[in-house]
Structure formats: structure tokens, C-alpha cells
Amino acid sequence: MIRFLPLVFLVVPFLSIGQIEHCGFDLYLQRQEAQNPGFKDQFLSFWNHAQPSTSGSNRNTVYEIPVVFHMVYNTEDQNLSDEVFLSQLAILNADFRRTNANAVNTREIFLPLAADAEIEFVLATVDPQGNPTTGINHVQTDRNGFALDIFSTENTLDEVKFAETGGVDAWDTQHYINIWVCNVLDTGFGQLFGLAYPPTGAPTFAGLIDTVEDDVAGIILHYTVLGDNNPSADDDGIVFNNSGRTLTHEMGHYLGLRHIWGDGFFNGCAADDGISDTPNQDQATSYNCNFAINTCTDTTNDMPDMIENYMDYNEDDCYNMFTAEQVAMMRFCLEELRTELIADQIVGVEEQANVTLSVFPNPANDMVSVVCKAQMVEVLDAGGRVVKRQAHNGGKLSINVAELPVGFYFLSLTSESKIGKFTIQR
Numbered sequence: 001m002i003r004f005l006p007l008v009f010l011v012v013p014f015l016s017i018g019q020i021e022h023c024g025f026d027l028y029l030q031r032q033e034a035q036n037p038g039f040k041d042q043f044l045s046f047w048n049h050a051q052p053s054t055s056g057s058n059r060n061t062v063y064e065i066p067v068v069f070h071m072v073y074n075t076e077d078q079n080l081s082d083e084v085f086l087s088q089l090a091i092l093n094a095d096f097r098r099t100n101a102n103a104v105n106t107r108e109i110f111l112p113l114a115a116d117a118e119i120e121f122v123l124a125t126v127d128p129q130g131n132p133t134t135g136i137n138h139v140q141t142d143r144n145g146f147a148l149d150i151f152s153t154e155n156t157l158d159e160v161k162f163a164e165t166g167g168v169d170a171w172d173t174q175h176y177i178n179i180w181v182c183n184v185l186d187t188g189f190g191q192l193f194g195l196a197y198p199p200t201g202a203p204t205f206a207g208l209i210d211t212v213e214d215d216v217a218g219i220i221l222h223y224t225v226l227g228d229n230n231p232s233a234d235d236d237g238i239v240f241n242n243s244g245r246t247l248t249h250e251m252g253h254y255l256g257l258r259h260i261w262g263d264g265f266f267n268g269c270a271a272d273d274g275i276s277d278t279p280n281q282d283q284a285t286s287y288n289c290n291f292a293i294n295t296c297t298d299t300t301n302d303m304p305d306m307i308e309n310y311m312d313y314n315e316d317d318c319y320n321m322f323t324a325e326q327v328a329m330m331r332f333c334l335e336e337l338r339t340e341l342i343a344d345q346i347v348g349v350e351e352q353a354n355v356t357l358s359v360f361p362n363p364a365n366d367m368v369s370v371v372c373k374a375q376m377v378e379v380l381d382a383g384g385r386v387v388k389r390q391a392h393n394g395g396k397l398s399i400n401v402a403e404l405p406v407g408f409y410f411l412s413l414t415s416e417s418k419i420g421k422f423t424i425q426r
């Protein structure tokens, strides 16, 4: 479980009362920075060229992922009907397949970047015990809601994920995406719409989040943000989150995406999201659907802020796209870090006809062999740092990894815009 650092001395200087916090990940970042000033700068430059390319992923395999919603309600108006969940799922799928009706609103400058993630979400049909299920699990709780206690060392919102604290235990999080829907209480720092943990080992979060325990992996949503037909949508007094896109944003996090502005606070234009085809952006757009915004001047090919990106903070109806590299990152995280969700659907990189890359043994111990056509092979650690670089003349290349710590590594093949990966175990 992510443990928040004690905040006793911290009076949350970054938050103003009543500010809307779309996504709880902000709070986590702000706490880290408050505890360790400069913390952010340490990881902002970590990931400059190690993104998996779109071609390196198994494109054209449309992944189907089983989802379970745990509707943890106290009062009946919190107990959303299955029609709301079906609406929510349809919105999520349209956004991930880029069949969303407002895809036509993507500005021309961004059209070449917009991408279909080829990921679909389906309600689970079988529960972990093998029984038939609708995939929507309605459970009443005695608690009037769940709150993120900023003075706790734990993420207290995670209490919704355990029956013993008034929530519902996760279904095997390696095989289902668990989405808990509940009354997320506003404790005076703004209404939280949702919170998601990225996968353990997500390169975009290197140095920020090391391990997320299986029993809390998943997404939490405030009950008002689901679907576009939610009769309780205005219980939060907010009208711009009524089109069901909080889940699209949180699912992006769950699959390894960072906020598009890179989460910088004092150095926004220097902060990056680890994705190279999203324009540099100083800060969250903050629910201002303003297409004129251009907060950072890019050195080449300056572009306006991509306010229509799902990983910004904007009004639901302004969101309409993921980029190709965001898609590649999500598919990479799915194929490498959330593997069990798609275990029966994955096609090995080596099996693709147009890719000639093999890596063995995998896991490796002291030596790893790489067969590829690249003239330069780089080994990068999970944080995207180059730890080895070797020239290559074709055929088999042996790389000594004896001195590298155990863990997860990437292979970057220069000139081929491909990426491989392997683990070291001893």
C-alpha cells in the first residue's frame, strides 16, 4: 500500500479550501514535495527516450479486460442503478477506442497524434469463486462515506477496499480491474472525484511509487461522477463532471499514464509526463475549456496545450483524446506489468512477423543475449536511465549484466525505434 508520509507539520500549503481535486494523485505528489523539497526535480528528467514505440506494442490486438464495479453505498441515492454502470462502461470504451462522439472536436494540429488504444473493458461474468456475476457488486455499508485523511500515514480512502473497514474486499486484482464506487467525503480540501494507483514498476512513475500492494490495486470513484445518466450526478454541486470521463482519466493512471502537465508545481514547463508526443504544459488546465491556452513554448514545433487530452484536468465535455505514445505506454504497462489481465490474449513481440528481436535467457542472471539488427543497444533500468550501451554488428550480442541489480529492464534498439524488456533474477 502506498503510505503517505506524516503531515503533522504540514498545513497543506498547496491547497486552497474548496479547490476541486479531480484526482487524489495530486495530494500524494504534493505531500512528497512538501516532505522532500526538490523531490520532483529528481525524477522529472528520468524518461527522455525510453518510451516504447507504438510499433513495438502488439498493435491490432484488441485487448478485452474484465472489470468489476463495487458499489459501496450507504443511502439509496448513492446506490447507482446498473443502467448508470452500463452508461459508464460505454463511455469508457468509446474513449479508449476513439469512437467517442466528440472525437470530431480534436483540433487539426493534434489529429495526427490522436490514437485508438485498442483496449476494451467488459463487465466480469464470473466471480473469483467461479459463480456467474453481472460484474456490478452492490454492497451496503454502515459508513456514510470514505475520506482521505491528510493527517494519516495511510491512504485512508483505501478503507473502502476492505470489508473489515466497511468496504468491500478486492476481487483478485491480477485478474480483474476493481473499481470501487462510494461516497468520497470532502474533508474541506475539495471534492475528490477519483483515485487510481498506477502499476508497480510503471516507468512513468519511477521514483514516485515503488510498490502498490495487490489488495488495493484499482480505482476509487465518487458516486456522482459515473455515467452520463446518473440521477445523483449533481449531489456534488459540480456540473462539468457529469459526462463520465473521470473514469477515463483514472483508467489512464491505472495503466501507467501521468498527468499531461507533468505534475510540476513551481517549474511546470520543466516538468514532463514522460510522454513525448504530448505538448509541454505548465499546469493543469483546471476545468477551463480554453483552446487558446499555450502555457509553455516548445523549442521546436511549438503547440498549444492539449486541453482535450484525458490526462489533463478539464471539463468532461472538453476531453476527447489520448495520444499515440500514451496508448503505447498503456499497452506496454498492460503487456508487461498487468500481464494477468490479458494473459490469454498476449502475443509475444518476437512472434510478430515484422519484428526481429529476441532476448534470452529471460529472466537473466549474469548475461543476456540479444538478437536484433540495431547498431546500438541500450539497457535502461525501470526509471529509464541508461545503464549499459553497446555497439552491435548484427547477429547475437551478449551483454554482461552481472553487476546490475535484480529488477526490470528495457532494451532500446537505436535506429529501429523498438523496445524490448527483460528481468534480472538471482
Ligand SMILES: [Zn+2]
Pocket: 022, 023, 024, 025, 026, 249, 253, 259
Ligand atoms: Zn489524475
